[in-house]
Amino acid sequence: xxxxxxxxAATAMAGTAAAWPTKPVTIVVPFAAGGxxxxxxxxxxxxxxxxxxxxxIVIENVGGAGGTLGAAKVAKATPDGHTLxxxxxxxxxxxxxxxxxxxxxxxxxxxLGMINDVPMTLVGRSTLPANxxxxxxKWLNDNKGKVNLANAGQGSASHLCGLxxxxxVKIDMTTVPYKGTAPAMTDLLGGQVDIMCDQTTNTxxxxxxxxxxxxxxxxxKRVMTPVLGKLPTLDESGxxxxxxxxxxxxxxxxxxxxxxxxxxxxxxxxxxxxxxFMKRQEALGAVVVTDNRTTPAEHKxxxxxxxxxxxxxxxxxxxxxx
Ligand code: ASP
Numbered sequence: 001x002x003x004x005x006x007x008x009a010a011t012a013m014a015g016t017a018a019a020w021p022t023k024p025v026t027i028v029v030p031f032a033a034g035g036x037x038x039x040x041x042x043x044x045x046x047x048x049x050x051x052x053x054x055x056x057i058v059i060e061n062v063g064g065a066g067g068t069l070g071a072a073k074v075a076k077a078t079p080d081g082h083t084l085x086x087x088x089x090x091x092x093x094x095x096x097x098x099x100x101x102x103x104x105x106x107x108x109x110x111x112l113g114m115i116n117d118v119p120m121t122l123v124g125r126s127t128l129p130a131n132x133x134x135x136x137x138k139w140l141n142d143n144k145g146k147v148n149l150a151n152a153g154q155g156s157a158s159h160l161c162g163l164x165x166x167x168x169v170k171i172d173m174t175t176v177p178y179k180g181t182a183p184a185m186t187d188l189l190g191g192q193v194d195i196m197c198d199q200t201t202n203t204x205x206x207x208x209x210x211x212x213x214x215x216x217x218x219x220x221k222r223v224m225t226p227v228l229g230k231l232p233t234l235d236e237s238g239x240x241x242x243x244x245x246x247x248x249x250x251x252x253x254x255x256x257x258x259x260x261x262x263x264x265x266x267x268x269x270x271x272x273x274x275x276x277f278m279k280r281q282e283a284l285g286a287v288v289v290t291d292n293r294t295t296p297a298e299h300k301x302x303x304x305x306x307x308x309x310x311x312x313x314x315x316x317x318x319x320x321x322x
Contacts, residue, residue, distance in 0.1 A: 024057065075109065133215045
């Protein structure tokens with residue numbers, strides 16, 4: 001009889017929503033404030049609050065080591081749905097790139113769903129003499145050994161894109177790592193570094209204001225926003241097959257109760273349909289995910305495939321960090 005009551009209680013609980021959130025939810029962004037992932041997270045948090053009845057969502061920036069410090073922090077957080085991680089493609093590059101990333105991408109997290117896909121732009125300081133992609137490659141060749149390429153640390157999107165660009169044009173550059181491309185952008189604006197491959201969510205406003213030079217986009221299709229539509233793709237500029245796009249996803253520490261995960265996933269799906277969020281993402285060149293990768297299982301399958309894909313690229317490039 002006792003067993004039956006417990007079983008009935010469990011069934012009843014499974015049918016009811018868990019009490020979540022019971023306090024502010026923290027979304028850890030593993031990069032500096034003001035950068036591309038931070039911008040996505042803040043817009044997404046705004047959209048996520050609505051299905052949660054205006055719950056408080058706090059963004060915590062834990063930058064450094066290509067996003068691994070922030071991811072490791074969430075992997076060890078209390079699994080109650082009040083600490084989440086918003087990470088990007090680094091979730092799939094750092095497992096190969098770092099000997100000790102501080103977390104296991106596939107086993108230390110509960111997957112909640114994918115959020116968006118963001119193209120990148122190859123940009124330069126405003127004082128660079130090159131005014132288009134052909135002139136840029138000539139300038140890079142003329143200045144071999146002197147070119148500084150900024151990035152957000154080993155395993156970050158800018159690092160990956162910069163790595164692929166260097167090997168495609170066969171020019172080695174001095175890479176300058178930052179805690180995110182927000183501080184890297186500050187130095188690009190100040191002329192301390194020469195070029196950078198960065199997400200359109202961070203470069204659009206600077207390109208529009210004419211504060212940096214833009215040479216190409218990293219996807220095989222042009223990015224048809226008013227600001228980026230005129231830029232060629234790297235593929236059409238001569239780097240056949242060059243294609244990098246930066247996805248973002250949401251994760252909870254392993255062991256977060258299933259009813260809580262279900263509620264977060266339902267809220268995520270609602271947030272991705274938010275017209276304000278969609279409009280803002282579209283204006284910045286980002287594509288909000290509408291396919292089944294918004295489900296935990298499909299997103300996890302996708303990330304596992306990405307780990308294989310980028311792992312092979314990283315191993316071939318011999319790029320490892322401690
Ligand atoms: N996502 C990083 C940031 O927000 C940039 C990168 O990965 O390149 O700063």
